[in-house]
Amino acid sequence: MSSNKTIEMKLPSKRQKNAVQNVSNRMLVTPGDVITEDTIYMKGHGTYGTNIEGDKRVIASVAGVVEPINKLICVKPLKTRYNGEVGDVIVGRIKDVQQKRWKVETNSRLDSVLHLSSVNLRGGELRRRSAADEFAMREYLKEGDLISAEIQQVHADGSLSLHTRSLRYGKLGQGCCVVVSPSLIKRRKNHMHNLSCGVSIILGNNGYVWISPLVKTATDSEAGDGGFDFDKEPVTADDRETICRVRNAILCLAKHSVMLYDTSVQYAYDKSLDYEAKHLLSDDVASEIVDRTLMEIDLLKGNA
Amino acid sequence: MAVVSLSDAEKFFIVHGIEDEGLRTDGRSCEDYRCIELETGLLSNTYGSSRLRLGNTELLAGIKIELGTPNPKNPDEGWVEFHIDCSPNASLAFQGRGGQELSNGICCHLSRIYNNKSALDLKQLCIVPHHHCWVVHVDVIVLEYGGNLFDSISIAVKGALHNCGVPNVNVSAGDEGEFEINLPDDPADVNKLKISSCPVLVTISKVGNRHIVDPTLEEEFCSHASLIVGVTSKGLITGMKKVGSGSLCPESISEMLQSAKSVGKRINSAFTKLMKTEKGIAKSVEKTGYL
Numbered sequence: 392m393s394s395n396k397t398i399e400m401k402l403p404s405k406r407q408k409n410a411v412q413n414v415s416n417r418m419l420v421t422p423g424d425v426i427t428e429d430t431i432y433m434k435g436h437g438t439y440g441t442n443i444e445g446d447k448r449v450i451a452s453v454a455g456v457v458e459p460i461n462k463l464i465c466v467k468p469l470k471t472r473y474n475g476e477v478g479d480v481i482v483g484r485i486k487d488v489q490q491k492r493w494k495v496e497t498n499s500r501l502d503s504v505l506h507l508s509s510v511n512l513r514g515g516e517l518r519r520r521s522a523a524d525e526f527a528m529r530e531y532l533k534e535g536d537l538i539s540a541e542i543q544q545v546h547a548d549g550s551l552s553l554h555t556r557s558l559r560y561g562k563l564g565q566g567c568c569v570v571v572s573p574s575l576i577k578r579r580k581n582h583m584h585n586l587s588c589g590v591s592i593i594l595g596n597n598g599y600v601w602i603s604p605l606v607k608t609a610t611d612s613e614a615g616d617g618g619f620d621f622d623k624e625p626v627t628a629d630d631r632e633t634i635c636r637v638r639n640a641i642l643c644l645a646k647h648s649v650m651l652y653d654t655s656v657q658y659a660y661d662k663s664l665d666y667e668a669k670h671l672l673s674d675d676v677a678s679e680i681v682d683r684t685l686m687e688i689d690l691l692k693g694n695a
Numbered sequence: 696m697a698v699v700s701l702s703d704a705e706k707f708f709i710v711h712g713i714e715d716e717g718l719r720t721d722g723r724s725c726e727d728y729r730c731i732e733l734e735t736g737l738l739s740n741t742y743g744s745s746r747l748r749l750g751n752t753e754l755l756a757g758i759k760i761e762l763g764t765p766n767p768k769n770p771d772e773g774w775v776e777f778h779i780d781c782s783p784n785a786s787l788a789f790q791g792r793g794g795q796e797l798s799n800g801i802c803c804h805l806s807r808i809y810n811n812k813s814a815l816d817l818k819q820l821c822i823v824p825h826h827h828c829w830v831v832h833v834d835v836i837v838l839e840y841g842g843n844l845f846d847s848i849s850i851a852v853k854g855a856l857h858n859c860g861v862p863n864v865n866v867s868a869g870d871e872g873e874f875e876i877n878l879p880d881d882p883a884d885v886n887k888l889k890i891s892s893c894p895v896l897v898t899i900s901k902v903g904n905r906h907i908v909d910p911t912l913e914e915e916f917c918s919h920a921s922l923i924v925g926v927t928s929k930g931l932i933t934g935m936k937k938v939g940s941g942s943l944c945p946e947s948i949s950e951m952l953q954s955a956k957s958v959g960k961r962i963n964s965a966f967t968k969l970m971k972t973e974k975g976i977a978k979s980v981e982k983t984g985y986l
Contacts (some may be wrong), residue, residue: 397825400965402973402984403732403748429932484700535700565708621704625711628718635722668722673730 416511417458421450424610426464437466437536452454467650471596473499473573475542475551480560482568482595483553485536488529491520495538497597498573501550505532509554512559537563539583539593539601559583563593564621566603567638569646573598577652584653588660592632594651604630636663639671640680647681654691659684698819699912709917712919714778726958728909733850733969735858737982741860742885746984747851751841752786754848756833760862762876763830765821773828775809777802779835786840794837800938801848805833808894808934809877815856815893815985816945821888823866823874831859842912845923849896850966856893857970860885891919894925894933895966897959899951901943906951907959922951926959928967 420426426449427436434440437453451457455468475481475497486502489493493505507520507528532538539560540553555561576594585591585605593601604626626634640659644651662683663671670676701709711720717725729750740743741942743758765772776874779801781794788794809815833855835848865886869875900918910918919941925934932952937943943951 398728398731398965400731400733400962402969403746405983419981484702508864536702537705563702564703564704567702567708568705569910621707623707626708631712631716631718632722635718635720638720638980640720669724669727672721 399559407444409480417456419455420457420466421454422452424451425449426457426466428452429541431462432459433462434462435460435463435466438464455644458499467574469574470572471574474549475499475503475545475597477542477545478598479542480539480548480593480598481542481551481553481597482537482593483537483597484649485532485534488533488565491525491528493528493532494538495553497551497553498599499549499597499639501548501549503542503551503553505538505553505555507634509543509552509556511556511558532562536692537568537599537601539563540593552612562621563601564603565626566601567634569600569602569638569641569645571598571600571651575645575648575651577599577650579652586637586657586660588633588637588657589630590637592656594636594653594656600641600651602634604634632668635668636660636671639663639668643671643677643680644684646677649681649685654686655684662687699871699916701913701916705913706917708905709913710880713905713907713914717905719907721911723909725905725907726799726954728962729911730957731847731850731965733854733966734983735854735970736975737984740959742861743855743857744855745851745858747847749843749850749909751839751845752837752847753839753841754835754837754851756848758855758859759832759834760829760859761832762822763828764955765825765828767825769817771824772817773830774817775806775831775833777805777809777814777833777835777852779837780803781837781840782841787836789820789837797844801845804845804896804923804925804934804936805849808896811933812945813892813931813933814925814927816889819888820861822864823828826874827866827876829861831856840912843898843909843917845896845898846909846962849925850895850962851919852945853890853895853966854970855889856888859888860968862886863887891967892927892929892931894927894931895959895962896923896925897955897962898923899955899958901928901941901947904947906947906954908954922948922955924952924955924959926955927965928960928963930960932956947974 430447432449434449439448439452444575449464453466453468455466458465458467470615481497483495483497485493491507495503495505497503540555542551543554544552564591576596582594590602591606637660640663644659662680666676718899732748737746738757741757741761745756747754779798781789781798783790822828831850833868863879863886864876867875898921899908902918918941920939923936924932926932952957
């Protein structure tokens with residue numbers, strides 16, 4: 392318990408225009424802005440053209456950053472619902488239990504689907520799903536549960552099919568979930584990390600970040616069973632403090648629109664050790680930590 | 696009330712964190728509040744107004760005053776009426792008539808706490824005993840709901856009342872025993888209300904076998920019983936209400952009341968300090984508002 396018990400009440404501060412990084416050489420557009428009138432460019436995601444004869448303009452349809460890839464012009468939106476790609480790792484919350492499938496909330500435009508045949512059941516992988524399995528669905532995953540899964544398929548209407556057919560995925564146990572915008576999660580080869588500070592994080596591509604105590608490696612037979620029963624052992628005080636700190640550090644980074652990946656989260660954690668975990672919630676401490684993290688990342692880029 | 700859903704494991708994590716270590720998911724201890732942002736006097740078409748932000752909860756309070764006839768039981772007193780609007784923008788739970796029950800509950804609790812002698816001296820609202828008095832209408836609109844609604848509404852109301860200026864009328868005797876009430880020409884000719892003993896509501900939620908102050912939406916989901924206590928700046932408890940489906944035993948109630956008293960005193964002193972600061976910088980700084 393801290394001895395500093397004053398309640399902070401202050402006047403609101405004017406909204407600061409945070410300097411957006413690395414934008415000087417890129418174009419920021421809003422819907423309706425003309426990107427180019429050159430005919431050599433093809434229109435990609437986030438753009439459209441009027442189909443009028445003689446009108447060759449490429450116009451932005453979302454607010455975001457223009458990304459030209461050779462002759463293709465796309466606009467990557469700054470704030471959007473999650474658009475899934477096959478192979479993405481996501482963290483989702485079960486919304487509904489239906490016949491032979493679960494509906495999962497993944498911060499996308501439509502609910503994602505997790506079929507009964509796409510999960511690992513107790514008793515081996517190749518077992519045929521019976522009627523008994525169908526009735527026992529709620530015992531495994533019920534409304535409100537969090538799962539980590541991979542996207543198997545993207546349907547024509549944009550809805551996602553998930554699967555947890557690996558020992559790495561499945562129901563999540565004790566820990567803390569932070570929601571940030573999906574555009575802040577950097578696409579990497581690996582999204583599940585064990586940070587050196589002693590917690591493991593899953594940076595879901597859909598913006599849900601899961602922080603939990605270190606996952607024991609699946610060397611014994613019970614571990615990595617897809618998380619049928621969560622570990623009811625209370626989390627230690629040190630782990631809890633670290634989880635709080637990582638959570639607040641991620642929220643600071645998200646507030647300042649810094650891309651989230653294992654290195655940036657690790658650096659933000661290190662820089663935050665000078666302050667108490669709960670003080671990271673205030674604006675001035677948050678900007679100080681973000682500035683120092685960005686400096687460290689630039690140094691790393693400069694050396695590389 | 697909360698629309699958030701949590702898994703059993705997350706609930707277990709939150710409850711054990713509070714019970715064993717007294718550490719909540721955002722690093723706060725059991726008696727810590729999130730940072731409160733309060734601003735008064737931003738609406739020019741009201742007699743008093745305030746805007747409050749506590750975590751993800753955002754409110755706007757406005758005060759309008761009108762003439763009324765005093766209640767024959769208390770002929771030399773005016774009164775205060777409350778109206779809370781839980782906007783459907785604030786939360787999914789408030790869509791349609793969902794927010795009605797909650798807002799009625801808060802209104803009743805606030806009226807009970809304010810319309811008594813220990814909170815607000817209602818005699819300052821009297822113009823002519825038995826004939827005319829001021830009726831203060833306090834309207835609060837909830838723009839965003841992020842947990843802990845009662846406390847934030849009470850602080851916003853106190854801020855708006857602090858900012859409120861009652862016009863300094865002069866009464867002259869008209870014909871046939873009627874009184875003529877003349878408003879002053881100068882709109883700045885107002886009397887400020889004395890709100891030093893107005894209470895602030897403190898919500899204490901029971902989670903596991905400990906209690907916490909200022910719960911977030913997730914913590915509200917984990918708590919089954921809460922006490923909402925009205926505390927003045929001197930630590931006097933003016934009213935108490937229990938919400939939630941769970942039960943509380945008498946020992947925990949007395950413990951929770953002790954916490955409420957100390958937390959209430961701290962909120963009131965932080966509030967007074969902030970109002971002094973705001974008064975000090977008054978004319979030079981323009982109001983932040985929503986832009």
